[in-house]
Amino acid sequence: MAKKVKYSLTLTLAMLISIIIVACGSNTVGKNTFFVGLIDEVNDNTILVKVVEAEYKMTDKIIVPVDNPETYLVGEMVRITFDGNVDETYPAQINKPDSIEILSTSEATEIVSFETAKAEGAYGSISLEIPSDWTYTSCDVDDTRLTSASYGIQYHPAGETTGFIEVGYTSMFGVCGTGLETKNETIAGEDAAIGYYDGGTNWSYVTFSGDNEKIVALAVDTDGWSQEEMNAALEILDSLVFDQNEQSGAIYVYTDESFIDKYSLEVSAKNITSTSATLVFTRMDASITDELTFGEEFTIDKKDGDEWKEADIVIDGDYGFKSVAYTIAVEGSTEHDFDWEWLYGALEPGEYRINLQVEDEPVSVHFVLR
DSSP states (O other): OHHHHHHHHHHHHHHHHHHHHHHTSEEEOOTTEEEEEEEEEEOSSEEEEEEEEESSOOOSEEEEEOSOGGGOOTTOEEEEEEOSEEEOSSSEEESSOSEEEEOOHHHHHHHOOEEEEEEOOTTOEEEEEEETTEEEEEEOTTOTTOSSOSEEEEEEETTOOSOEEEEEEOSOOOOOOTTEEEEEEEETTEEEEEEEETTOSSOOEEEEOGGGTTEEEEEESOTTSOHHHHHHHHHHHTTOEEETTOOOSEEEEOOGGGEEGGGTEEEEEESOOSSEEEEEEEESOTTOOOOEEEOSOOEEEEEETTEEEEOOOOOOSOOOOOOOOEEEOSSSEEEEEEEOHHHHOSOOSEEEEEEEEETTEEEEEEEEEO
16 A cells, blocks of 8 residues: 555656646747847846747747847847747747847837837826837826926836936926027927927927926936937827826825915925825925924815815814924925824815914915815
């Protein structure tokens, strides 16, 4: 009986090993076949290629052995011919290829596929068609990677490690007029102004008129980009769609009521939901070092037409707030979470403001909830 059990275990183990060998084996996709892709990584003796086009169905990334890795650059598009054998690992791997051809820009343009990049926000969704030889990041509200926009998309060529184009919703945008030259063009079906500084050939920003009025494209750290790359960035921008019927989430709205001149203090909001928000207290003038405090007492108003009315209170009977004072830091920002569900419940979509006091000065922080 013991031998039978041992034999069964040995047989089972042998079967398992054979299964593993088969699962980790190779597959022939086609004899003397090819694929086209973008170089994602260049290593000591291999390149990692993101497949864009192939003669037969293949995996999305393939490791390719090379003799001279220094001749390849990340972001280049290559056409690779090989014997058709693919090791079924991830990323997949092939034997030494028969040939590797670096495609010209015109050849690559004919092959490149596109992916829709999308960012959603309270004023509408923003989308762009991004070619496969570019990389993008969608940034939601409160994303710390954003430089100017409230939400939007950042994109750059796959081979560029510095700089990006940020396209996003911006409620307030201003420029310095010194050394500025603008050119008017039609982009994404709307009148657009392209800004250049100090006689440079690389554009700095693009603003729009019409339905895209609140959308701004900002070139960030792109001084080292080629003229070809900057032109390609404008071509991508031409695919812009700002769909104001597709609104979601919540967003802080700057107004004069959010700023206390006496203390040069701005109070903004982030992490906004229907039941809470984080208020951010930021001193804008470091020379004003007065001790500033605020408490827990607040009210919330909802905009009704042109008027503001206090939101409906859900609590029965009397209520109150703790008598406490929170100090606002002289440097940096001070954050405090306000939860109003106990008093106002979950707010319905609309335009709101939360009212409180800093010392003896009133301040109102506006936000939109979809």
